Amino acid sequence: MEMWLGEAQIKDAVMTYKVKETLVTKKTPYQELAIVDTYALGRMLLLDGIVQTSIEDEYVYHEMIAHIPLFTHPNPKKVLVVGGGDGGSIREILKHPSVEKAVLCEIDQVVIDECKRYLPEISCALDDERCEIFIGDGIKYVHEHKNEFDVIIVDSTDPFGAAEGLFGGSFYKEISECLTEDGIFVAQTESPFYLPEVVKRVYNDAKAVFPVTKLFMAGIPTYPSGYWSFTVGSKKLDPEYAEIDNKYDIENLKYYNKRLHKASFVLPQFIEKLTRDGK
Amino acid sequence: MEMWLGEAQIKDAVMTYKVKETLVTKKTPYQELAIVDTYALGRMLLLDGIVQTSIEDEYVYHEMIAHIPLFTHPNPKKVLVVGGGDGGSIREILKHPSVEKAVLCEIDQVVIDECKRYLPEISCALDDERCEIFIGDGIKYVHEHKNEFDVIIVDSTDPFGAAEGLFGGSFYKEISECLTEDGIFVAQTESPFYLPEVVKRVYNDAKAVFPVTKLFMAGIPTYPSGYWSFTVGSKKLDPEYAEIDNKYDIENLKYYNKRLHKASFVLPQFIEKLTRDGK
Known part of the structure; x- marks a missing residue:
């Protein structure tokens, strides 16, 4: 099974990343947090579905x-x-x-x-x-x-x-x-x-x-x-x-x-x- | 039904666009050509599945x-x-x-x-x-x-x-x-x-x-x-x-x-x- 992550910021132009592993997903008092390992850009931090940072860039x-x-x-x-x-x-x-x-x-x-x-x-x-x-x-x-x-x-x-x-x-x-x-x-x-x-x-x-x-x-x-x-x-x-x-x-x-x-x-x-x- | 186009150049990081209308797809003697109208970036020319140009950028x-x-x-x-x-x-x-x-x-x-x-x-x-x-x-x-x-x-x-x-x-x-x-x-x-x-x-x-x-x-x-x-x-x-x-x-x-x-x-x-x- 292939897992893909879709970045949520621009609704009609969605960047998607093939996922190696989902390391954590968590509802914090302020937002939904996820850290996901992707093939293209390594590990990524997402808050409320939006990529904040990736290891590669x-x-x-x-x-x-x-x-x-x-x-x-x-x-x-x-x-x-x-x-x-x-x-x-x-x-x-x-x-x-x-x-x-x-x-x-x-x-x-x-x-x-x-x-x-x-x-x-x-x-x-x-x-x-x-x-x-x-x-x-x-x-x-x-x-x-x-x-x-x-x-x-x-x-x-x-x-x-x-x-x-x-x-x-x-x-x-x-x-x-x-x-x-x-x-x-x-x-x-x-x-x-x-x-x-x-x-x-x-x-x-x-x-x-x-x-x-x-x-x-x-x-x-x-x-x-x-x-x-x-x-x-x-x-x-x-x-x-x-x-x-x-x-x-x-x-x-x-x-x-x-x-x-x-x-x-x-x-x-x-x-x-x-x-x-x-x- | 929603149609989405996936750009084919980088295989593990795929840009996708919501499609309004596919205007033409054609096999030419050299390549596969498509012109597609997208919500985010207007009309786009694709050759062999790769976006060449869009009206918006x-x-x-x-x-x-x-x-x-x-x-x-x-x-x-x-x-x-x-x-x-x-x-x-x-x-x-x-x-x-x-x-x-x-x-x-x-x-x-x-x-x-x-x-x-x-x-x-x-x-x-x-x-x-x-x-x-x-x-x-x-x-x-x-x-x-x-x-x-x-x-x-x-x-x-x-x-x-x-x-x-x-x-x-x-x-x-x-x-x-x-x-x-x-x-x-x-x-x-x-x-x-x-x-x-x-x-x-x-x-x-x-x-x-x-x-x-x-x-x-x-x-x-x-x-x-x-x-x-x-x-x-x-x-x-x-x-x-x-x-x-x-x-x-x-x-x-x-x-x-x-x-x-x-x-x-x-x-x-x-x-x-x-x-x-x-x-």
């Missing part, structure tokens, strides 16, 4: 969401990740020698536990002594910490259901207050091809709060359309023109490099248009 | 394969397309005012006929007076025309079966001889994520023939992984550092722009590595 997402803001900031010491219970963002953050503390604020303990068990390649840094795990609501955590973090990474699920509050102007305002005065924030912000209206709304919401707002792109096979947007909001530093050339290098990265850092902000016409049309 | 592929070499060349007059029977490359080529003649050399008349009938948005320029259609073998055509074209675009199917001869050193040598002395060639060269060995082999084969060889990338939702490579071989001109800023603009493009032209040559680490490791 997770490096693209985690390197780009972490290294773009961390190389942009001249001396990032305290970093907050909202969501990101798989631990991939923490793993990349801790590759920066300046980082003294990386807080993971994840609402769902089960995500952390199951990723530690079944995705050790991704979750491996969660036990690092510089990582502090806080189980709870990201919005509340951000509200209660002012002027504290140099970098905030919103590593959330999609802007429907549980994570909806992690997208939009009121949360970005709280994030801005949680950041230090030269702080920078980044969030994953969906596919401009399939969800242009989401990309546009999020960009405009961030722009209303941050003096510098930019989109960058990365090629991520497991996400719908394969070409994914991230939004950066920054109080002072422009991530596209950051002075990164003389900064330290990180060895053995598989996607990010300093030339790509800048090039990833150069947008195709149809995406640039989403950032130009106003509301 | 065809602009990415056709703009990038045409405008990168045509903006790189200072004054392209004669352009050859090998394959490309859907006409999308010809449509983009003819947007350049310097082009006097664009030859389409397509082996399969049926592809042209069915695309004219069912994909007029893509095939619309095939009747332009500057377009000359030659039905026949691309390898033979290139062999019989020396020192004639400023730009050659290999707009082929994948390097398996019918189009296999359009990839590799002996064909690239013929292409080099078919080009004028400052000529430039480009080919679609698959997904570095799913087929890294193909990307590497093609790059090295081109590099053995052309003084300048470069890869560039584009985000194409209908192709496996969504992040696609093109290889450029050039006798003199470097497409990454071409003097394009003062060239004319083309209005209403949806993907290509001059900043993106240069940025698309900046490669992620794992792809750059494919171009560095030698044979």
